[in-house]
Amino acid sequence: MGDVKLAFIVTKPPYKSENPKLAATHAMAYQTVEILLEEGQTVTPALCYVGDGVLNCLKGQKAMEQYGITSTETHLKNCLLVDLDVYVCKEDLEKFGISEDMIVDAEDMGAEKKIQVVPFETIKKVIEDANHLLYF
């Protein structure tokens, strides 16, 4: 198989556990996986935030100040910078009263990609299209 599509589904809030961060860092590893693959083989990840997981996408995180660790916000910015597709569930954002202007972007780093606020139906389609599902 040439390209393998992976759906990373994040349902847990940030900092309560390490998992949401690991979803972003594992997805980002698609940038270097080719050193272990044959020519023509690729991995295409999609990073999706649903349920409590949408809280990972809030901008203004103070993880470095509070915990002395890289924030999930910074990891998300890096994901956008390497053109990774990042989706956040519109309905779940609305449940938390989070508006789109409160979502992380990486414009300050020069990223063209943005987190895509999409209906859950779109995330279901991403899952259906994926070869493998990684649930964090």
Add this chain to the structure above:
Amino acid sequence: MGTLTIGIFSSLVGSMNYDFALKLAEAALEKGHKVNLWFSGNAAGSPKKNQKHLKDYSHGETPLRKLMEKGLEVCTCEACTLARGIQKPDAIEGVQWNAMHWYLAKIHGSDRVLHIGGE
């Protein structure tokens, strides 16, 4: 025969996820499948050798060594493991150390993937 890749993110002690992952790997190996095992997150603390087998706690070292003898390929996330204070000389021999792209590459070549998230 197929290839199964298991990603385990739970700690050795604290849930039965790790035990389940090893038992599943054993069952798949016995059926003749190729099995890859990836440790990340709290599971990256599990390659530490010289584990004492106390009856009240899950024990990973002995079964892991036996499964590697049967062909199980195991890799731990180097950064996750070092962050937990485990250096390569402290680790179970035969466990590979690599970055997260190892997991993605094994997934690429797998028929099935079972991703067991952490706590």
